[in-house]
Amino acid sequence: MDEWTSHNSNPSRLWKSLKKDNPNLDEQFFRLPNGGWDITRLKQAVDEKNQLSQKIKQEESKILTLLKFEEEQRIMWLEGARIKSSKEVEFDTFRIGLGMFFIPAVIQLWIFFAMVSGPLAHGLEVFYDTWWVLIISNLVMWSSVPVMTMTLAKQVNKLDQHLKHLN
Structure with missing residues (x-):
């Protein structure tokens, strides 16, 4: 075998x-x-x-x-998640920039009313005590403008890209 x-x-x-x-x-x-x-x-x-x-x-x-x-x-x-997120417009950074713009403006108005509400000597004293607050608030306020415009430009670009795909 x-x-x-x-x-x-x-x-x-x-x-x-x-x-x-x-x-x-x-x-x-x-x-x-x-x-x-x-x-x-x-x-x-x-x-x-x-x-x-x-x-x-x-x-x-x-x-x-x-x-x-x-x-x-x-x-x-x-x-799908990427496409969905590309369609969504986010304004969180813009809102922060808007707050950075208006809060210093409100502080400056408050200081201005404190300066003009009393006699001239009192107004000068308020200005002398708060000049640094005015400078810092102006810097914050004007630095918020590029933040807002850059955010809006990005969101408009995102919408343009989305509309190009639809056409």
């Missing part, structure tokens, strides 16, 4: 292939009482091994397909 010439049906090769994959196999299970190989059991074991490896490959393929699908969904969701 050991004189088989076919690669797929050679019992010794089948046994070596099985033994290589699982060294714990009992050789006597695959032998006949006369010492020859039980070809049916060997082929059945090889077929089971091949089916198992095929099943593992199919499972791996399914997992890879699922992972690719999930990655594509994530990319589509991120792209």
Whole structure:
């Protein structure tokens, strides 16, 4: 029985292939009482091994397909979120700049009313005590103008880009 010439049906090769994959196999299970190989059991074991490896490959393929699908969904969701955020106009920075413009103006008006509400000496004293507040508030007020214009320019550009895609 050991004189088989076919690669797929050679019992010794089948046994070596099985033994290589699982060294714990009992050789006597695959032998006949006369010492020859039980070809049916060997082929059945090889077929089971091949089916198992095929099943593992199919499972791996399914997992890879699922992972690719999930990655594509994530990319589509991120792209949708990016498109949605590109449509939204944000005025938070503009509001901060607006506050930086009007709060110092209110402070300056308050100081001005404090200066003109009393006699001239009192007004000069108020001016002398608060001149640094007036300078700082003017700096804050005029530094807010570029913040507001830059923010508005960015938002107008964002709207222009969105409208270009619609046309």
